[in-house]
Amino acid sequence: MKHFLSVKDMTAKEIIDLLDMAESFREEGVQITKQVFAANLFFEPSTRTKTSFIVAEKKLGIESLEFDMETSSMKKGESLYDTAKTFEAIGANILVVRHEADDWDEELRDKISIPVVSGGAGKRNHPTQSLLDADTIYQEFGTIKNINIVIAGDIRHSRVAKSNAEMLTKLGANVYFACAPDFQDKSLDYPYITMDEAVEIGDAVMLLRIQHERHDEFSSSTLNYHNDYGLTLEREKKMKDHAIILHPGPVNRGVEIESSLVECDRSRIFKQMNNGVYVRMAVLTTQLLKWGIIDEHHIEKRNDTYGRQSARNIRFAN
Amino acid sequence: MKHFLSVKDMTAKEIIDLLDMAESFREEGVQITKQVFAANLFFEPSTRTKTSFIVAEKKLGIESLEFDMETSSMKKGESLYDTAKTFEAIGANILVVRHEADDWDEELRDKISIPVVSGGAGKRNHPTQSLLDADTIYQEFGTIKNINIVIAGDIRHSRVAKSNAEMLTKLGANVYFACAPDFQDKSLDYPYITMDEAVEIGDAVMLLRIQHERHDEFSSSTLNYHNDYGLTLEREKKMKDHAIILHPGPVNRGVEIESSLVECDRSRIFKQMNNGVYVRMAVLTTQLLKWGIIDEHHIEKRNDTYGRQSARNIRFAN
Amino acid sequence: MKHFLSVKDMTAKEIIDLLDMAESFREEGVQITKQVFAANLFFEPSTRTKTSFIVAEKKLGIESLEFDMETSSMKKGESLYDTAKTFEAIGANILVVRHEADDWDEELRDKISIPVVSGGAGKRNHPTQSLLDADTIYQEFGTIKNINIVIAGDIRHSRVAKSNAEMLTKLGANVYFACAPDFQDKSLDYPYITMDEAVEIGDAVMLLRIQHERHDEFSSSTLNYHNDYGLTLEREKKMKDHAIILHPGPVNRGVEIESSLVECDRSRIFKQMNNGVYVRMAVLTTQLLKWGIIDEHHIEKRNDTYGRQSARNIRFAN
Numbered sequence: 035m036k037h038f039l040s041v042k043d044m045t046a047k048e049i050i051d052l053l054d055m056a057e058s059f060r061e062e063g064v065q066i067t068k069q070v071f072a073a074n075l076f077f078e079p080s081t082r083t084k085t086s087f088i089v090a091e092k093k094l095g096i097e098s099l100e101f102d103m104e105t106s107s108m109k110k111g112e113s114l115y116d117t118a119k120t121f122e123a124i125g126a127n128i129l130v131v132r133h134e135a136d137d138w139d140e141e142l143r144d145k146i147s148i149p150v151v152s153g154g155a156g157k158r159n160h161p162t163q164s165l166l167d168a169d170t171i172y173q174e175f176g177t178i179k180n181i182n183i184v185i186a187g188d189i190r191h192s193r194v195a196k197s198n199a200e201m202l203t204k205l206g207a208n209v210y211f212a213c214a215p216d217f218q219d220k221s222l223d224y225p226y227i228t229m230d231e232a233v234e235i236g237d238a239v240m241l242l243r244i245q246h247e248r249h250d251e252f253s254s255s256t257l258n259y260h261n262d263y264g265l266t267l268e269r270e271k272k273m274k275d276h277a278i279i280l281h282p283g284p285v286n287r288g289v290e291i292e293s294s295l296v297e298c299d300r301s302r303i304f305k306q307m308n309n310g311v312y313v314r315m316a317v318l319t320t321q322l323l324k325w326g327i328i329d330e331h332h333i334e335k336r337n338d339t340y341g342r343q344s345a346r347n348i349r350f351a352n
Numbered sequence: 353m354k355h356f357l358s359v360k361d362m363t364a365k366e367i368i369d370l371l372d373m374a375e376s377f378r379e380e381g382v383q384i385t386k387q388v389f390a391a392n393l394f395f396e397p398s399t400r401t402k403t404s405f406i407v408a409e410k411k412l413g414i415e416s417l418e419f420d421m422e423t424s425s426m427k428k429g430e431s432l433y434d435t436a437k438t439f440e441a442i443g444a445n446i447l448v449v450r451h452e453a454d455d456w457d458e459e460l461r462d463k464i465s466i467p468v469v470s471g472g473a474g475k476r477n478h479p480t481q482s483l484l485d486a487d488t489i490y491q492e493f494g495t496i497k498n499i500n501i502v503i504a505g506d507i508r509h510s511r512v513a514k515s516n517a518e519m520l521t522k523l524g525a526n527v528y529f530a531c532a533p534d535f536q537d538k539s540l541d542y543p544y545i546t547m548d549e550a551v552e553i554g555d556a557v558m559l560l561r562i563q564h565e566r567h568d569e570f571s572s573s574t575l576n577y578h579n580d581y582g583l584t585l586e587r588e589k590k591m592k593d594h595a596i597i598l599h600p601g602p603v604n605r606g607v608e609i610e611s612s613l614v615e616c617d618r619s620r621i622f623k624q625m626n627n628g629v630y631v632r633m634a635v636l637t638t639q640l641l642k643w644g645i646i647d648e649h650h651i652e653k654r655n656d657t658y659g660r661q662s663a664r665n666i667r668f669a670n
Numbered sequence: 671m672k673h674f675l676s677v678k679d680m681t682a683k684e685i686i687d688l689l690d691m692a693e694s695f696r697e698e699g700v701q702i703t704k705q706v707f708a709a710n711l712f713f714e715p716s717t718r719t720k721t722s723f724i725v726a727e728k729k730l731g732i733e734s735l736e737f738d739m740e741t742s743s744m745k746k747g748e749s750l751y752d753t754a755k756t757f758e759a760i761g762a763n764i765l766v767v768r769h770e771a772d773d774w775d776e777e778l779r780d781k782i783s784i785p786v787v788s789g790g791a792g793k794r795n796h797p798t799q800s801l802l803d804a805d806t807i808y809q810e811f812g813t814i815k816n817i818n819i820v821i822a823g824d825i826r827h828s829r830v831a832k833s834n835a836e837m838l839t840k841l842g843a844n845v846y847f848a849c850a851p852d853f854q855d856k857s858l859d860y861p862y863i864t865m866d867e868a869v870e871i872g873d874a875v876m877l878l879r880i881q882h883e884r885h886d887e888f889s890s891s892t893l894n895y896h897n898d899y900g901l902t903l904e905r906e907k908k909m910k911d912h913a914i915i916l917h918p919g920p921v922n923r924g925v926e927i928e929s930s931l932v933e934c935d936r937s938r939i940f941k942q943m944n945n946g947v948y949v950r951m952a953v954l955t956t957q958l959l960k961w962g963i964i965d966e967h968h969i970e971k972r973n974d975t976y977g978r979q980s981a982r983n984i985r986f987a988n
Contacts, residue, residue: 071725081430082438085417089389089443092415097728099721102420102738112717112920120718120919123943125725283438284430307441399748400756403735407707407761410733420738601756602748625759 037150038321039139041161041201049205052320053169056312058335064315065095068332070322073099073126075117076153077133082283082307083153083163087130090314099126115141122148127327128318149321159197162317163282166310167198168205170302171238173309174278179206184232186212186263187242187290190219194282195242199224210235214263229262233269233277240280241265241290256289265291270298278302355468356639357457359479359519367523370638371487374630376653382633383413386650388640391417391444393435394471395451400601400625401471401481405448408632417444433459440466445645446636467639477515480635481600484628485516486523488620489556491627492596497524502550504530504581505560505608508537512600513560517542528553532581547580551587551595558598559583559608574607583609588616596620673786674957675775677797677837685841688956689805692948694971700951701731704968706958709735709762711753712789713769718919718943719789719799723766726950735762751777758784763963764954785957795833798953799918802946803834804841806938807874809945810914815842820868822848822899823878823926826855830918831878835860846871850899865898869905869913876916877901877926892925901927906934914938 041049058064072091076084091098099121112120118129118141129150131138136156143150154160172178183202189195189211199209199222211224212232232239244259260266265279270292273279279291279301287293296303322328359367376382390409394402409416417439430438436447436459447468449456454474461468472478489496501520507513507529517527517540529542530550550557562577578584583597588610591597597609597619605611614621640646677685694700708727712720727734735757748756754765754777765786767774772792779786790796807814819838825831825847835845835858847860848868868875880895896902901915906928909915915927915937923929932939958964 069729071728073721081419081435082442085391085419085439086442088417092389093387093443099724101717101721116920116923117717119940120943121721123940124718124722125729125944125947284434287434304437304441307438308443311443399737399753400760403709403737403757404760406735410707411705411761602752605752622755622759625756626761629761 036324037139037143037152038161038317039143039150039152039155040159041164041197042159044201046205049165049168049201050172052165052316053172053313055316055320056169056309057173059093059315059319060312062335064093064319065334065336066319066322066328066332067095067334068328070096070127070327071099071125072096072128072130072318073101073121074130074153075101075114075121075132077103077114077131078154080132080153082310083132083160086307086310087153087314090311090318093311094315094318096318113141114138115145118142118146118150122146128321148327149325151317151321154193157191157193160193161197162310162314163194164197164201165317166306166313167194167240167280167282168201169309169313170278170280170306171202171207174302175237177206178202181207181237182210182235183207183238183240184210184212184227184236185240185242186229186232186265188217188244189213189222189242190217191245192242195219196222198240212263214259229265229269230272233265233272234274236277237274238278238280239265239273243282243284244286244289260289260292264289265295267292267295270295270300273300280306283307354642355457355461355470356479356635357461357468357470357473358477359482359515360477362519364523367483367486367519368490370483370634371490371631373634373637374487374627375491377411377633377637378630380653382411382637383652383654384637384640384646384650385413385652386646388414388445388645389417389443390414390446390448390636391419391439392471393419393432393439393447393449395421395432395449396472398450398471400628401450401478404625404628405471405632408629408636411629412633412636414636431459432456433463436460436464436468440464446639466645467643469635469639472511475509475511478511479515480628480632481512482515482519483635484624484631485512485558485598485600486519487627487631488596488598488624489520489525492620493555495524496520499525499555500528500553501525501556501558502528502530502545502554503558503560504547504550504583506535506562507531507540507560508535509563510560513537514540516558530581532577547583547587548590551583551590552592554595555592556596556598557583557591561600561602562604562607578607578610582607583613585610585613588613588618591618598624601625672960673775673779673788674797674953675779675786675788675791676795677800677833678795680837682841685801685804685837686808688801688952689808689949691952691955692805692945693809695729695951695955696948698971700729700955701970701972702955702958702964702968703731703970704964706732706763706963707735707761708732708764708766708954709737709757710766710789711737711750711757711768713739713750713767714790716768716789718946719768719796722943722946723789723950726947726954729947730951730954732954749777750774751781754778754782754786758782764957764961784963785961787953787957790829793827793829796829797833798946798950799830800833800837801953802942802949803830803876803916803918804837805945805949806914806916806942807838807843810938811873813842814838817843817873818846818871819843819874819876820846820848820863820872821876821878822865822868822901824853824880825849825858825878826853827881828878831855832858834876848899850895865901865905866908869901869908870910872913873910874914874916875901875909879918879920880922880925896925896928900925901931903928903931906931906936909936916942919943
């Protein structure tokens with residue numbers, strides 16, 4: 035059975051099916067009518083990915099288990115594998131894992147008997163982020179084929195750049211990179227263009243986060259960076275009428291993007307976060323189905339605004 | 353639409369209505385029959401306020417989202433505003449925020465499209481604490497009009513003193529302050545009395561917490577403080593028969609109050625904490641109604657001791 | 671009314687009844703049909719015990735309240751007693767407490783009016799761990815009478831060794847200790863044997879965790895320890911055919927046990943963790959019943975795989 039660790043092994047059809055499922059969950063609502071436990075094992079700081087998974091779980095009716103690095107047995111030297119096995123033994127039916135190691139999944143891949151969903155792996159990949167990016171473009175244009183997508187920023191250190199570029203290419207998009215020379219990754223074979231070219235050619239300009247915490251020397255030249263490689267007010271004006279701005283967050287306002295553009299008309303930055311919840315609901319549901327933890331009978335389409343159970347009603351009904 | 357940020361803008365009637373709603377929730381129970389997400393964004397340490405909000409949410413049937421300062425993107429330099437917007441995008445329907453900045457609300461006030469409830473703002477105010485204090489007095493005396501209330505302790509650094517004094521005055525109480533000279537706040541226009549006068553005049557003596565963590569030099573003279581300005585065993589004996597003791601907690605036993613008095617007959621200290629849950633249920637419900645997130649149909653009066661849904665019953669009912 | 675603080679005061683019959691209840695919960699499922707709040711106050715790092723209690727609560731339908739040492743009022747100097755009283759006031763119906771003090775329960779014993787369940791006390795005892803160990807042996811052999819059980823490892827610093835030895839003896843087992851001379855506890859009156867004797871005599875070999883964090887000087891001689899006092903590959907081969915290996919976790923692979931044995935056929939290490947959930951469900955349920963917080967009407971036997979409430983069904987049923 036396959037874990038959900040990368041978009042690499044997914045076919046274009048599988049990806050589009052998953053985005054369609056996400057959209058149906060948004061429109062019709064969904065509830066899993068079986069008690070399922072998801073353990074969210076985040077070994078790296080995260081607000082949006084972790085909370086997004088938790089909201090996805092709660093919207094599905096899944097019980098969320100959290101894990102606190104600071105007060106856990108990791109302090110006693112326990113490995114990721116033993117932590118994961120422990121959660122499995124205690125009753126988790128599915129694991130969501132983020133870890134700073136690029137290859138954390140190798141510790142778990144063949145040794146754990148419940149599905150593992152990646153919440154991000156080191157600098158390498160972040161498959162649910164890739165899917166929510168694709169979802170936002172798909173939602174906007176009805177397709178991903180032939181859409182010009184520029185990924186701009188710290189390509190080399192980004193876990194989103196590589197996996198997104200591959201996935202979007204597989205879905206038929208034309209992918210370009212735009213970044214400072216230091217941030218180029220020569221091992222990736224996509225055309226590099228300037229930010230001035232990017233805003234003219236791009237249907238979607240996908241900005242990456244400058245990872246201040248990994249580039250201390252960097253902060254002094256922030257303004258120069260913004261002018262040379264950021265999305266400035268001037269550049270935004272040159273974007274195509276229908277073009278959109280994406281950013282995985284958290285945003286460094288005034289660095290990779292002018293602060294006032296974060297919520298401008300063509301920004302889909304907060305929309306992306308919202309889409310992330312539904313994409314993750316689809317990923318979780320798909321994995322639970324594939325692994326036989328739930329079956330179709332346990333999935334009930336139901337509007338988000340559901341009337342909850344009334345004790346009184348149930349007693350009357352009896 | 354108005355956020356819940358201060359008791360200042362509430363009329364006396366609005367306050368009393370809210371306290372009546374809190375009391376009805378305690379007696380009859382209540383359950384919101386729609387899936388609602390509350391994000392509890394506590395940027396300062398808190399046990400009682402945060403837990404009280406979470407219990408209030410769970411009693412209402414609201415999903416609680418928590419936020420861990422230590423492992424969040426705040427570490428990556430994200431602002432309160434961007435954190436709040438993120439939780440909104442991910443699906444929060446209401447935010448509960450505590451922050452050390454006196455004016456944190458200005459960052460959010462006009463820019464967020466879901467209701468914000470204050471869980472405390474710097475040294476300035478703490479509106480749900482004020483309401484639970486009022487609730488406890490109202491519960492005891494059936495009114496707040498003409499009740500003599502002494503607020504005693506570190507007036508100058510307390511976020512409760514100022515907002516409470518204003519609110520209780522608006523509700524018709526006679527408010528006095530009692531404190532060491534260093535703790536006086538000359539900008540507030542209430543009569544200052546001694547602790548010996550306080551216990552003779554007060555129907556309610558509301559002690560404040562000496563904030564050890566803000567007064568390091570202070571600890572050496574703890575005993576003197578207790579004798580000069582604290583509620584000693586001797587002073588408690590001089591209180592009126594019906595007079596009550598209030599304290600927002602956490603208590604410094606032996607400093608502002610003699611340890612054995614914390615649970616004496618006239619202490620309402622733990623009762624206050626209990627009242628806080630129902631007051632917060634009323635605040636959350638009121639805000640959700642005002643903002644149209646729920647309507648009256650989603651509020652079901654139901655005893656706390658509710659029989660939960662039975663899968664079997666539901667299947668039989670079908 | 672009695673708190674759940676130790677297995678010492680339990681009779682053999684009470685223990686076996688509780689294990690039978692745990693087993694019935696596993697087989698038939700159970701749901702408490704009243705809203706009950708459990709506060710999990712863990713003042714020491716813990717993954718497995720804390721998560722196990724939380725899963726137990728969620729399987730029972732109990733609301734879990736968590737407590738974060740790092741951001742709590744403990745930082746403001748609040749005592750365990752005041753923290754516990756606060757959770758009681760705010761609405762907790764039952765407390766689960768772990769604390770590093772051997773005698774933390776004395777602070778609470780007669781002063782708190784809701785049941786307290788121990789999640790571990792200093793070096794002294796850890797009653798739910800003892801019960802899950804007993805459960806695993808009982809499950810394996812159908813009895814505990816006349817079973818040879820060797821407890822091996824750091825007897826002196828273990829909170830499990832002493833309470834387990836007492837309990838298992840009460841249940842009719844023959845208990846032996848095996849450990850390095852430094853780890854012996856002369857105050858305990860059980861036969862000390864070598865690890866080579868242990869694997870020959872034991873029906874169950876219960877390894878304890880070497881507490882690296884308490885023995886810094888120790889790590890240099892890890893290999894020697896493993897060879898002299900650990901469960902090596904060679905020793906495992908000499909175990910009786912039916913003999914099982916137990917370990918409370920977290921495991922130091924290669925120290926007290928050879929890494930590959932952690933998941934060998936005769937290992938019940940992860941099974942123990944799984945049993946812990948059901949044992950804790952039984953403990954919580956028993957305490958809630960004893961204290962009159964729920965009655966038998968609130969306990970509904972229901973398979974774990976329960977169909978949840980359907981809003982639509984309920985509306986039709988009406």
